[in-house]
Every structure is written in C-alpha cells, then in structure tokens.
Amino acid sequence: MSATHTQTRFNSTLTSQCQNCSLSALCLPLALADEDINKLDQIIERKKPLKKGEFLFRQGETFDSVFAVRSGTLKTFNITSLGEEQITGFYCPSELVGLSGIDENIYPVSAKALETTTVCEIPFSHLEELSSHIPSLKRQLFKVMSRKISDDQQMMVLLGKKNADEKVASFLLNLSNRFKKRGYSASSFRLSMSRGEIGNYLGLAVETVSRVITRFQKNELIHVDGKEIEIINFPEIQKLVGVASDCGKIAHI
Amino acid sequence: MSATHTQTRFNSTLTSQCQNCSLSALCLPLALADEDINKLDQIIERKKPLKKGEFLFRQGETFDSVFAVRSGTLKTFNITSLGEEQITGFYCPSELVGLSGIDENIYPVSAKALETTTVCEIPFSHLEELSSHIPSLKRQLFKVMSRKISDDQQMMVLLGKKNADEKVASFLLNLSNRFKKRGYSASSFRLSMSRGEIGNYLGLAVETVSRVITRFQKNELIHVDGKEIEIINFPEIQKLVGVASDCGKIAHI
DNA sequence: CGATTGCTTGAGTGTCATCAACTAGAGTGG
DNA sequence: CCACTCTAGTTGATGACACTCAAGCAATCG
Numbered sequence: 001m002s003a004t005h006t007q008t009r010f011n012s013t014l015t016s017q018c019q020n021c022s023l024s025a026l027c028l029p030l031a032l033a034d035e036d037i038n039k040l041d042q043i044i045e046r047k048k049p050l051k052k053g054e055f056l057f058r059q060g061e062t063f064d065s066v067f068a069v070r071s072g073t074l075k076t077f078n079i080t081s082l083g084e085e086q087i088t089g090f091y092c093p094s095e096l097v098g099l100s101g102i103d104e105n106i107y108p109v110s111a112k113a114l115e116t117t118t119v120c121e122i123p124f125s126h127l128e129e130l131s132s133h134i135p136s137l138k139r140q141l142f143k144v145m146s147r148k149i150s151d152d153q154q155m156m157v158l159l160g161k162k163n164a165d166e167k168v169a170s171f172l173l174n175l176s177n178r179f180k181k182r183g184y185s186a187s188s189f190r191l192s193m194s195r196g197e198i199g200n201y202l203g204l205a206v207e208t209v210s211r212v213i214t215r216f217q218k219n220e221l222i223h224v225d226g227k228e229i230e231i232i233n234f235p236e237i238q239k240l241v242g243v244a245s246d247c248g249k250i251a252h253i
Numbered sequence: 254m255s256a257t258h259t260q261t262r263f264n265s266t267l268t269s270q271c272q273n274c275s276l277s278a279l280c281l282p283l284a285l286a287d288e289d290i291n292k293l294d295q296i297i298e299r300k301k302p303l304k305k306g307e308f309l310f311r312q313g314e315t316f317d318s319v320f321a322v323r324s325g326t327l328k329t330f331n332i333t334s335l336g337e338e339q340i341t342g343f344y345c346p347s348e349l350v351g352l353s354g355i356d357e358n359i360y361p362v363s364a365k366a367l368e369t370t371t372v373c374e375i376p377f378s379h380l381e382e383l384s385s386h387i388p389s390l391k392r393q394l395f396k397v398m399s400r401k402i403s404d405d406q407q408m409m410v411l412l413g414k415k416n417a418d419e420k421v422a423s424f425l426l427n428l429s430n431r432f433k434k435r436g437y438s439a440s441s442f443r444l445s446m447s448r449g450e451i452g453n454y455l456g457l458a459v460e461t462v463s464r465v466i467t468r469f470q471k472n473e474l475i476h477v478d479g480k481e482i483e484i485i486n487f488p489e490i491q492k493l494v495g496v497a498s499d500c501g502k503i504a505h506i
Numbered sequence: 507c508g509a510t511t512g513c514t515t516g517a518g519t520g521t522c523a524t525c526a527a528c529t530a531g532a533g534t535g536g
Numbered sequence: 537c538c539a540c541t542c543t544a545g546t547t548g549a550t551g552a553c554a555c556t557c558a559a560g561c562a563a564t565c566g
Contacts, residue, residue, distance in 0.1 A: 078406075078410070080410075080414075080495060081495040082495070086410045086413070086414060088406040088409060088410065089406075099398075099399055099402055100399055100402045100403040100406060101399070102395050102396055102398075102399035103396045103397075103399035103400040103403060104400075104403075108403045108406070109403075109406070128388075128391070128392065128395070131391070132385055132388060132391065135381075135385060138381070138384070138385065138391070139381065141395075142355050142381070142394075142398070143355055143356045144356075145352075145355075145395070145398040145399070145402065146352055146353055146354070146355035146356040146398070147356040147357075148402050149352055149353045149398065149401050149402060149405065150353035150356060150357075150361045150362075152402065152405040152406060152409065153331075153341040153342070153353065153361070153362070153405060155409055156341060156405065156408055156409055156412055157331070157333075157339045157341065159409055159412035159413045159456065160339070160412045160454075160455070160456030161333075161339060161456060163521075163522090164521080164522065194543095194544065194545085195544070195545060195546095196544075196545090201413075202413070203412065203413030203414060204522080204523090205522070205523050205524075206544090206545080206546095207522090207523075207524085207545095207546080207547080208521095208522060208523075209545095210544095210545060210546055210547080211522095211546085211547080214546075214547085226544095226545090242333060242334040242335070416553075416554085417553080417554065447511095447512065447513085448512070448513060448514090449512075449513090457554080457555090458554070458555055458556075459512085459513080459514095460513090460514080460515080460554090460555075460556085461553095461554060461555075462513095463512095463513060463514055463515080464514080464515080464554095467514075467515085479512095479513090507566100508565105508566100509564100509565080509566085510563100510564080510565075510566095511562100511563085511564075511565095512561105512562085512563085512564095513560105513561085513562085513563100514559105514560085514561080514562100515558100515559085515560085515561100516557105516558085516559085516560105517556105517557090517558085517559105518555105518556085518557085518558105519554105519555085519556075519557095520553105520554095520555080520556095521552105521553095521554090521555090522551105522552095522553090522554105523550105523551090523552080523553090524549105524550085524551080524552090525548105525549085525550080525551100526547105526548085526549085526550105527546105527547085527548085527549105528545105528546080528547080528548100529544100529545085529546075529547100530543105530544090530545085530546100531542100531543090531544085531545100532541100532542085532543080532544100533540100533541085533542080533543100534539105534540080534541075534542100535538105535539095535540085535541105536537105536538095536539090536540100
C-alpha cells in the first residue's frame with residue numbers, strides 16, 4: 001500500500017530514504033551503519049519514473065552517475081555497426097546500472113525502461129568520495145562490480161556453450177533466483193521483456209525462443225500465459241541448466 | 254637484456270619495483286605519484302615464475318589476492334558439471350587477474366599458465382586499505398573493474414551474435430590491440446594458446462577454428478605458421494569484425 | 507622408436523536461423 | 537462501433553553453418 005505511494009510520490013524525501021526502502025538489504029546500503037546510510041542517502045537523487053521505452057542514458061553520453069533500480073525493469077544494449085541493438089543485460093530492483101561507464105567516463109551502452117521504472121541516481125564522483133570515508137561502502141562497491149564480472153562470465157559460458165533449451169532454461173532460472181532474492185515467488189512471475197528481447201539477449205532467433213517455451217510447456221516444465229511464467233518442474237529445468245547454473249558459486253570444489 | 258634478467262631474478266627487490274617495471278604505464282601504478290607507487294610497491298609480492306600448466310589459483314579457493322601479469326600468459330576457466338573446462342579469459346602482461354573473487358571471497362574460476370609466466374601478487378586487503386589513502390589508486394581500481402565489465406559485455410555480443418569468421422577475426426584483432434598497447438607489433442605475434450583453447454573460448458569446435466584460420470590464410474588476410482600469426486590485410490579483418498569491434502568505445506554516437 | 511598430442515582436412519548430420527504465413531490483441535480513426 | 541493498421545507471438549518448411557565423427561600428418565616426448 002504505502003509502497004505504491006512511495007513510487008508515485010517521488011518528490012517526498014521522507015518516504016524515499018534508503019532507510020525505509022525495502023531494497024536496502026540488497027542494494028548498496030547493505031552492511032552500512034545507520035549513520036552511513038544517511039550519508040549515502042544524501043547524495044542520492046530520486047528521479048521521476050521512466051515510462052516504458054524511455055532512456056535512462058544513451059550509449060556515448062558522458063558518464064556521471066550509476067543508478068539503482070527501485071521498481072520496474074531496465075535493459076542495457078548497444079548498437080552495432082548495422083544499426084541493430086544487442087542487449088547486454090536486464091536490470092531488476094536493487095541492481096546497479098551504469099558501472100561500465102566508469103572506465104572511459106562514457107556509457108558504452110544505452111539503458112532503456114522495459115516498463116514504468118523508477119531509479120535512484122547516484123552521482124559517481126560523490127559516491128567515490130564518500131566511499132573513501134566509509135570503508136564498508138567501498139567494499140560493497142567492489143563486491144558489486146566483482147559480482148557483475150563473474151555473472152557476465154557465466155553469461156559468456158551460456159552464450160558460448162549452451163544450446164537453445166539450456167539457454168532458455170538458464171534464463172528462466174536466473175530470473176527466478178532474482179525474484180526470490182527480493183522476496184517474490186521463485187516459481188511464478190511475469191516477464192517484462194518481449195520474446196524478441198529474450199532472443200536478442202540469449203543469442204537466439206525469436207522463433208526459437210517461442211518454440212522452446214512452447215515445448216517446455218508441452219513437456220510440463222513450465223506453464224505459460226503470454227508474459228506470465230510459472231515454473232512447474234524445477235528439477236528438470238535445473239537439470240537442463242547444468243549444475244554450474246546460477247553463477248558457478250556452488251562450485252566450492 | 255635486463256628485462257630477461259628481471260624475469261629470472263625474481264628475488265631482487267631492486268629490479269622488480271613498479272618504478273622500474275616496463276608495464277607501470279599500463280598497470281595499476283598508472284597515474285600514481287612516485288611516492289604512491291612506492292607505497293603500492295611495498296604491498297606487492299613478486300612470485301616465482303609459473304611453468305606452463307601450473308595453477309595460479311584454483312576455482313573454489315579462498316580469495317585473498319589479485320595478480321598482475323608481468324610476463325607470459327594466463328587463462329582463466331571454470332569446470333562445468335560435466336567436468337570440461339570453459340575458458341573465460343586470457344590474460345597478458347599488465348592485466349589484472351582474480352577480480353571476480355572479491356564478491357564471494359572465493360575465486361569463481363581457476364587460473365593457469367599457458368607458458369612460463371610471472372605475476373605480481375597484490376593482497377587485496379592491503380590494496381583496499383591503501384586505496385583509501387590514495388584516491389587515484391582507488392579510481393584506477395574502479396576503472397580496471399569497469400573496463401573488465403565492458404570488455405566482457407563485448408565478448409557476450411561476440412559469442413551471441415557472431416559467426417565463426419567474425420569470432421576468429423575479433424579474437425585476432427583483440428590480441429593485436431593488446432600487443433600494440435604494450436609496444437609490440439600489432440601485425441605479427443605469437444599465439445600462446447592452442448587452437449583448442451581458442452575454440453573453447455570462442456564457443457567453436459577446434460576443427461572450425463582450424464578451418465577458419467586456414468581459410469583466412471588462403472584469402473591472404475593473415476599468414477600463419479603454427480602459432481605465429483601475421484595479419485596481412487587489416488582492413489578486411491576489421492570489416493569482418495564490424496565497427497563496434499574492440500570494445501564499442503568508438504561508438505560516441 | 508612407438509606413443510601421445512596438436513593440428514588439419516574430409517564427409518555426414520543436426521541444430522537453429524531464415525523466410526513466410528497466420529493469429530490475436532492493442533491502438534487509431536472515421 | 538467497426539474496419540484498419542501495427543506489433544507480438546506462434547507455427548511450419550527449408551536450408552546453412554558449424555558440430556561430430558573419422559582419418560591422417562607432424563612434432564614432441566618418454
């Protein structure tokens with residue numbers, strides 16, 4: 001209830017503080033002392049919601065902020081020489097977008113809202129400065145970036161080695177895990193991206209994505225209704241993905 | 254001459270200082286003041302050379318250091334459920350290995366020497382601590398990680414969207430750029446990895462890699478002699494790669 | 507010197523992309 | 537309110553690209 005309010009009353013500084021944000025345990029504030037959260041809070045700007053299709057930033061623009069997704073979903077992509085887009089990631093609430101811009105001070109990708117989406121803007125120069133005084137914040141930043149690196153590497157494995165079934169299964173399981181982490185159902189959720197975007201992301205044709213999903217449904221691995229997905233047979237999906245699925249973090253060999 | 258000495262006389266603290274290292278302009282010390290380089294220098298441990306096939310660290314081990322390659326080459330990989338290795342990256346001199354371990358305090362991949370290789374070990378806790386006092390070092394660390402993220406994303410595009418020819422061409426051009434950056438010939442170099450490793454990395458079968466390379470040679474794009482590569486027709490290779498080749502950094506749209 | 511490993515080349519096959527047609531739903535405007 | 541358009545998704549037919557299997561060659565190694 002009040003959550004819905006917070007979303008629209010984006011001007012209210014009171015309701016949008018990190019302290020009160022349901023995502024604080026997943027987001028940057030993780031492991032920060034209360035007083036430190038307040039400091040972080042002060043440099044964050046809550047932005048007005050993006051509508052579906054609006055850009056958060058564009059490839060080539062000067063980098064000055066990273067963004068934490070508060071609600072909704074974003075995709076990042078870049079444009080190839082042929083003018084077609086190549087999706088490099090989807091971002092759910094609590095996740096940080098824009099980190100790849102630090103290196104060259106330019107966003108190497110564009111970020112676009114897949115649905116109505118609210119974000120917290122975190123000016124990077126301030127964040128960097130602040131992280132000098134709050135060791136746990138710096139540590140958290142390093143961790144987030146490190147995690148992104150190992151996630152991307154898992155994605156590379158997926159793209160390089162997996163077949164269509166395994167790709168789609170991995171994708172669904174990955175989303176499932178991300179929903180679960182935020183307290184939502186791991187088995188039942190809504191895809192905010194189109195089949196085309198899934199295919200683009202996974203390196204598959206739309207038709208292939210559609211066929212795989214249909215087949216999964218026939219084999220009673222999942223139940224599909226448009227964008228609504230319900231995972232029925234988790235073990236079977238996991239078997240498709242292979243053990244090293246959701247980030248290789250299991251592999252404490 | 255003296256470089257060769259430095260490599261073997263790894264105990265000598267004098268010859269192995271960052272200050273004297275030919276890579277300092279590319280490596281972490283980049284943009285550090287002399288006194289700061291000295292501080293960095295003090296936390297770095299030069300290790301004895303790894304022989305071909307030796308591990309620098311193994312997937313699942315506790316993370317405590319990142320490593321800068323001084324000479325030679327490393328590959329990182331993880332082991333799938335089926336026991337086969339999946340190469341996630343190759344590392345040349347001046348490049349940092351192990352950053353993906355920060356998040357979970359465990360290396361999510363293994364690192365192995367492709368040839369005789371020397372590295373500088375940088376205990377991460379010290380590095381983190383030091384970076385609090387040297388803003389430019391912290392900035393450099395963020396940049397290195399950010400760069401890794403955008404490079405990996407380019408790799409994802411390559412794996413997802415490119416055909417065999419484009420993959421191999423991208424790979425060669427990427428190596429070429431990395432050699433050039435370190436002052437070596439951009440057109441003539443030696444592959445330190447096998448065809449099998451290239452294929453594994455690019456998501457191709459060995460046979461395909463072999464065939465593509467042979468064909469490139471027939472079409473006089475490159476000249477090959479075992480592991481020795483000479484790029485003859487740069488424009489044509491670049492055309493294969495597509496404009497957004499070596500990191501999409503060109504795309505200041 | 508046989509054995510092993512890395513690379514190459516050939517032949518056959520399968521997975522997935524492409525092309526094409528069709529359906530359903532949403533938005534538009536007369 | 538009903539055509540009209542446009543987009544997203546599905547399904548089928550066909551073919552290409554890259555994988556697999558197989559064999560052979562060269563170099564290295566024990």
